[in-house]
Amino acid sequence: xxxxxxxxxxxxxxxxxxxxxxxxxxxxxxxxxxxxxxxxxxxxxxxxxxxxxxxxxxxxx
Amino acid sequence: xxxxxxxxxxxxxxxxxxxxxxxxxxxxxxxxxxxxxxxxxxxxxxxxxxxxxxxxxxxxxxxxxxxxxxxxxxxxxxxxxxxxxxxxxxxxxxxxxxxxxxxxxxxxxxxxxxxxxxxxxxxxxxxxxxxxxxxxxxxxxxxxxxxxxxxxxxxxxxxx
Numbered sequence: 753x754x755x756x757x758x759x760x761x762x763x764x765x766x767x768x769x770x771x772x773x774x775x776x777x778x779x780x781x782x783x784x785x786x787x788x789x790x791x792x793x794x795x796x797x798x799x800x801x802x803x804x805x806x807x808x809x810x811x812x813x
Numbered sequence: 814x815x816x817x818x819x820x821x822x823x824x825x826x827x828x829x830x831x832x833x834x835x836x837x838x839x840x841x842x843x844x845x846x847x848x849x850x851x852x853x854x855x856x857x858x859x860x861x862x863x864x865x866x867x868x869x870x871x872x873x874x875x876x877x878x879x880x881x882x883x884x885x886x887x888x889x890x891x892x893x894x895x896x897x898x899x900x901x902x903x904x905x906x907x908x909x910x911x912x913x914x915x916x917x918x919x920x921x922x923x924x925x926x927x928x929x930x931x932x933x934x935x936x937x938x939x940x941x942x943x944x945x946x947x948x949x950x951x952x953x954x955x956x957x958x959x960x961x962x963x964x965x966x967x968x969x970x971x972x973x
Contacts, residue, residue, distance in 0.1 A: 759965070760950065766962035774846035775963070775970050783842045783939075784932035790841045791819045793848055798815035 816906025819933045821852050824905065826935035828869030831857035833923050834930070834939040835914065835948060840960065842930055842939045844967045847960060851907035857920040858912050863893040866910065873903035916951025917944065942968060 778786055818838060825832055834842065837849025856866060867889045875888040878900045886892070888901070897912035913919045917926075917940075926944035929936050940948065946964045949957045 760961070763950075763958055763961045763965060766959050767966055769959070770963050770966040771846065772966060772970065775844055775967055778844040778846055779967075779970055783930045786841050786844065787818065787838070787930075787932045790838065790849070791817075794815050794818065794850075797848060 814906060816851055816908075818852060818906075821903070821905045821908060822937060823933050823935045824869055824873070825854070825866075826937050828865050830865045830869060831859070831862045831920065832937070833920060833927050834937060835911070835917070835923075835945065836909070837960075839939050839945055840964060842932075843942045843945065843964070844970075845960070845963055847963065851909055853909040853911060855911045855914055855917070855920050855923055860890070860894075863890045866893060870901075870903060870908075873905055875899075875901045875903050875908070878902045878907060914948055914951075915953075917948045942971070 778789075781789065822834070832854040834852070834854055836851070836853030837845070837847060838852055840847060841849065856862060870888055877884065877886050880886070888899070893899075893910075899910040901908045901910060914923075917923050923940060923944070924938070926941050927938040928941055930939045942964060946961060946968070949961050949964065
């Protein structure tokens with residue numbers, strides 16, 4: 753059974769802002785590779801967050 | 814704490830939990846470039862599955878996300894049976910266990926709109942792109958508008 757996609761004009765207004773180059777790069781990957789990329793990015797974001805927290809603590813001292 | 818997608822999903826699969834991946838991680842499976850922080854799954858409400866969920870999650874200390882510490886919360890079969898949707902923290906990160914989702918219903922209703930993904934050494938079901946768009950639209954959250962636009966762009970890119 754196919755799910756029909758309704759095109760909402762509000763959503764359409766956001767579409768020119770979508771970076772298609774990122775999506776095209778992701779579509780070259782397998783689903784497993786996309787998830788590995790998510791894990792890697794998530795780890796990177798956590799590292800950055802910790803570094804930011806350390807920097808804020810140091811600034812307060 | 815970051816969510817260990819690479820540990821949480823295999824934990825559920827290896828514990829034989831029947832679930833369907835939805836939400837931001839499903840978006841990533843489908844090609845989204847957005848970072849997400851939790852795992853959202855729709856789970857089968859059968860008694861056997863509730864037992865499996867309680868068993869695999871118990872060692873991960875599941876607790877209600879955002880709730881004050883010290884509440885007498887135990888994610889066991891009676892809790893799962895009496896509740897429906899649970900937003901949890903665990904030792905492996907944030908997990909949303911959803912018995913039903915707006916616009917998609919429960920596990921059995923969503924099942925025809927899924928496909929099997931192989932990742933992290935296991936196989937699990939993920940919702941398809943048109944249905945993920947439908948679910949996000951039905952959720953009606955302003956924060957999802959950009960995400961829906963990205964998913965609709967993925968539909969267009971897939972047709973190229």
